[in-house]
Amino acid sequence: MLRHTIKEFIVRHLHQARLSxxxxxxxxxxxxxxxxxxxxxxxxxxxxxxxxxxxERCRADLADPLQAYRGVAEIGARWGLADAAVFSRAFKKTYGISPGVYRAARRAATDGAAEPAPAPGSG
Structure with a gap:
């Protein structure tokens, strides 16, 4: 019970860079x-x-088209990872790809899925 309460507290305060x-x-x-x-x-x-x-919150924001106006470093800072280099290294270590490349890949995948399929017989 206490561990659950503590985890909820942490999630609510992730944006605070000094959370310790x-x-x-x-x-x-x-x-x-x-x-x-x-x-x-x-x-x-x-x-x-x-x-x-x-x-994980950063990954979700990088994949979210509604967050496209935010820079990569801004997304990291938004979730308490104020040092852009530290954020980028941690992201790459965790997900195997840099945050910028991840965002671009997600955007390309979303853009490709959003294009309408060609009409039958038009190709």
């Missing part, structure tokens, strides 16, 4: 050591959970 285990522990009136203990039971860490959640 100590801030999370204080907000939940527990020690940082106990916070780490809760996440260790799932085979992860607090920092890894935060990074994974941030990167």
């Amino acid at each position: 285990p100590s801030e999370i522990a204080v907000a939940h009136h527990i020690s940082v050591r106990y916070l780490h203990h809760l996440f260790r039971h799932e085979g992860t860490s607090v920092s890894r959970f935060i990074r994974e959640q941030r990167l």
